[in-house]
Amino acid sequence: MSTASWLLRAQSQLGNLMQATTAPILVHGHQPKGLYELVTQHLAGELCESVSAVKPCLQCPGCHMRLAGNHPDLRHLMPQAVALELGFNVEVKSGVKPSQDIRIDDVRDLQNYFNTASSRGASRYVVVYPFDQMNANTANALLKTLEEPANGLRFVLVGSRIDKLLPTIRSRCQELTMPMPGIVECLKWLEGQGVAQPEIALGVAMNDPFEALSLAQQAADQLDLRKKFLDWLANPDQHANPPAGLEKVGLPVVLELAMRLCSDCVAQAHGLKGNNFPWLQPKLMWVKSVGVNRFSTLYQNLQKEFRLANHPINPRLALEYVGQQWQTLTR
Ligand SMILES: [Zn+2]
Numbered sequence: 001m002s003t004a005s006w007l008l009r010a011q012s013q014l015g016n017l018m019q020a021t022t023a024p025i026l027v028h029g030h031q032p033k034g035l036y037e038l039v040t041q042h043l044a045g046e047l048c049e050s051v052s053a054v055k056p057c058l059q060c061p062g063c064h065m066r067l068a069g070n071h072p073d074l075r076h077l078m079p080q081a082v083a084l085e086l087g088f089n090v091e092v093k094s095g096v097k098p099s100q101d102i103r104i105d106d107v108r109d110l111q112n113y114f115n116t117a118s119s120r121g122a123s124r125y126v127v128v129y130p131f132d133q134m135n136a137n138t139a140n141a142l143l144k145t146l147e148e149p150a151n152g153l154r155f156v157l158v159g160s161r162i163d164k165l166l167p168t169i170r171s172r173c174q175e176l177t178m179p180m181p182g183i184v185e186c187l188k189w190l191e192g193q194g195v196a197q198p199e200i201a202l203g204v205a206m207n208d209p210f211e212a213l214s215l216a217q218q219a220a221d222q223l224d225l226r227k228k229f230l231d232w233l234a235n236p237d238q239h240a241n242p243p244a245g246l247e248k249v250g251l252p253v254v255l256e257l258a259m260r261l262c263s264d265c266v267a268q269a270h271g272l273k274g275n276n277f278p279w280l281q282p283k284l285m286w287v288k289s290v291g292v293n294r295f296s297t298l299y300q301n302l303q304k305e306f307r308l309a310n311h312p313i314n315p316r317l318a319l320e321y322v323g324q325q326w327q328t329l330t331r
Contacts, residue, residue, distance in 0.1 A: 004189055004209070006181040007038050014042050014176060021174050024146050024155035029178030032130050032160045033210035038178075039156050043125055047071055062120065073124040075113050077102050077142075079133050102134040107141040114145050118152045130159035131169075139166045146172045181209065183275075190216075200227055203277045206256060225249050226257060233261050234283040236330040242323045251315050255306045258322050262299045266292055290329050298325055 017025060027035050047066050050057035057063055065071040069089060080098035083090045092098045118124045146155060146169060157173065186209040190198035195216040204226035205212035215223040228243040246254060264274025265287045
């Protein structure tokens with residue numbers, strides 16, 4: 001189990017809610033990876049068949065099947081890319097990219113499971129993660145089952161972008177909103193996990209501690225590119241060329257980093273401390289002479305771009321646009 005103290009605190013909340021209702025549970029907050037871990041851990045306890053107080057016991061048949069990934073009362077609805085990242089066995093046709101969304105076919109594949117009675121305990125579980133990577137068609141296909149789940153069928157939806165969920169789905173669910181842990185608590189935890197520059201990792205992961213850990217442990221090149229991009233924006237003398245390879249970071253992330261730095265610049269122009277990337281503050285001395293208004297305009301432009309960022313017509317062009325916007329600041 002995660003050593004994150006704030007998740008341990010949240011675990012009893014989740015347990016209480018699942019006991020109080022059979023409605024689908026919607027767990028959301030600004031740290032989806034951690035929330036997924038929380039839900040996984042809770043269900044591990046539910047599926048454990050040991051009579052002892054310590055669950056999961058990791059010894060009983062229920063635990064064995066769950067650990068082997070073939071417990072008959074547990075299914076996941078995930079984009080293939082996420083499932084692969086989490087180490088699930090996924091069949092992806094050769095030459096085809098793993099799906100980035102939960103597909104309508106994924107829902108159809110579970111129809112039998114939705115309708116069969118539980119094979120071991122009283123309940124069967126479906127974890128939908130992340131619910132924000134589900135398009136309207138998929139969500140509609142799922143809605144019917146969510147509205148009238150077969151006896152014992154329990155849904156847990158996990159994710160961060162509640163605004164991306166169909167209102168009809170949201171209204172069926174009991175919500176559990178997870179508050180953000182404090183920055184100091186996150187930094188301490190990351191340090192304990194052996195992350196070398198916890199402040200930078202947390203900053204470039206938009207303050208999601210689990211994302212920060214995963215970047216530091218599994219995607220150091222991503223972490224480095226994000227950091228380089230921010231350094232580049234913070235130094236107006238270099239504004240001519242965005243760092244090479246930046247496309248790999250993905251446009252939504254690039255734009256969010258730029259918007260967050262923009263807010264830091266506004267704070268700095270007001271003589272305050274920006275709280276997104278505190279380590280960049282010494283490099284932002286030039287910001288004062290630019291003035292707040294131009295940063296506000298820039299922020300709005302980035303925000304407009306962000307709304308379209310998931311389907312850019314030309315990612316490189318969009319990146320250059322961000323660059324140009326910053327370049328004009330110091331002219
Ligand atoms: Zn067990």
